[in-house]
Amino acid sequence: MAQRQGKHTIILDNKPYIAGYGSVVGKKEFEGPLGHEFDAHDLDSRFGEDSYEKAESLLQKIALETALQKAGLGENDVDMVFAGDLLNQCIGSYFGLRNKNIPLIGLYGACSTMTLGLSLASLMIDSGAASYAAAVTSSHFCSAERQYRFPLEYGAVRPQSAQWTVTGSGATVLSAQKQSGKPYIDSVCFGTIEDLGVTDANNMGAAMAPSAASTIKHFLEDTDTTLHDYDLVFTGDLGKVGSDLLYELLESDGIDIRCRHSDCGLLIFDRKKQDVHAGGSGCGCSASVLNSFVMHRFESGDFHNVLFMSTGALMSPTSAMQGESIPGISHLVNIKI
């Protein structure tokens, strides 16, 4: 049985082990600092498809199949998949996985979806509802720009606070059986919506930072731990602007996270050499970094106890046009080995 600890945190009893993981990215991500960490990439980000949306669907398929292969599993072994993306009606997930014949749970949590899915998959393992459960998310720069901002052909100029949506996907397969030498999910913390009234759709980092700060605080309070108990705290895609705001927000609560923080959106691109402004973003950002770089560091013995959090900004072009603010939500998993 899972145990609630405090208001927000759930300590898992039957720990879900990470049996396999997979990542796939586009050209720009492959050319970034983590390029060699990813399982697969494509050199024009179309992946041989005739639309960016279809390319994104293919990304999810490749990521899940890679994770299954590494886990030594077939599709029929997996009891359920939690999947989500940024596209309207989650077509990246549903069309990417439609031929898989695996019970499918569609999620929408903006860029928080990877840890949302991983948390739910963990609870399915813990509860006995699944022997194997998977989580997968994706994003694609070109499909996201067209949907959220402008078609690329318009050549719109992006402000420095804007982030670059990662073209990529990551998948994690969890197992109820202990996997010797492999990391496991120890606990999960679902986020609440935090809304400080940010309205600039080109500054998602600032919109997400308050929810990241809130979830970290909730988890530390609930578990009676401090940042010193963890190797590192990862955020999904706060980028430069959001990370700086996170430091400020936590500092006002007496928490100095600077030396123990890393942001997937800042890791995946070289901001000096690649024209990405404030850093990477998108569902595929934390998903691809988690299922490559982070997992590799657990395998190499560099990491033993990590807090990993995907961070989401909640808005749509319609909500923005109707004058709504952009609230944020962040979900956290504690990964140990």
Place this chain on the structure above:
Amino acid sequence: MAQRQGKHTIILDNKPYIAGYGSVVGKKEFEGPLGHEFDAHDLDSRFGEDSYEKAESLLQKIALETALQKAGLGENDVDMVFAGDLLNQCIGSYFGLRNKNIPLIGLYGACSTMTLGLSLASLMIDSGAASYAAAVTSSHFCSAERQYRFPLEYGAVRPQSAQWTVTGSGATVLSAQKQSGKPYIDSVCFGTIEDLGVTDANNMGAAMAPSAASTIKHFLEDTDTTLHDYDLVFTGDLGKVGSDLLYELLESDGIDIRCRHSDCGLLIFDRKKQDVHAGGSGCGCSASVLNSFVMHRFESGDFHNVLFMSTGALMSPTSAMQGESIPGISHLVNIKI
């Protein structure tokens, strides 16, 4: 511990009891045959808001608050809410519940979302991760038409196979504590994607029927039961066209469901008097009918053992324009008293 039975079904051990439920609908739904069953309604479907999207957000808030009130609970008592809707980026859910300070799990399962959320909430109760968990979904005719088809002002003519998106919302609050005389969720069955190649966005019933047939068959096989073991099987929103197709599909497998089937989309409107063509549809259709009519029949002693299934058609305007078919997915809960 939950127990898997067969490939798709999960039998719950700690049964989640339905502690409270709430429903709210628009003008047309209030004027329909179930009008007197709903907790609340509005006479112009705007609910005092200045946009249909904001009205839809308010629907979710009202439904959840009504369910909590009936359960005698405050917002702080609920450990997590599973919420979803049809709007891009699920703004109905996220904006409707943003001030609730409850950990929020955003879902996208098209019109299958009510039982998707209810299944996950049930598993959270069963696993010990939550003492109280809620599920809520909504849809709104005007926001859905604008987003999926045409703005209402265009006056587009709808074919007879088209369905009418329900303006409504329903919420269910589950409790880990036995609630004397109240129904509970006995088991859940997550659906797989079924795609028979339907491409007509004005015939969602036909797109969803194969997945409804598949989930019913999976559940009956897994539990080694027949339709005679249940009072009734509800589908979410197959409407007239989809229901007829469901009968045909199941008949080819030797299952005659005609006398034990009811469709929320056919119950909520009077097709002879109300101009809804093939019936009602939308996330709010099965949600509002479940959390009014169905619950009332359990209370009155008419129902003892019901299979309830929300049915979803997976598409977006973009996927349709790119020539994709419309796959379906249906998730089932077995409700007993």
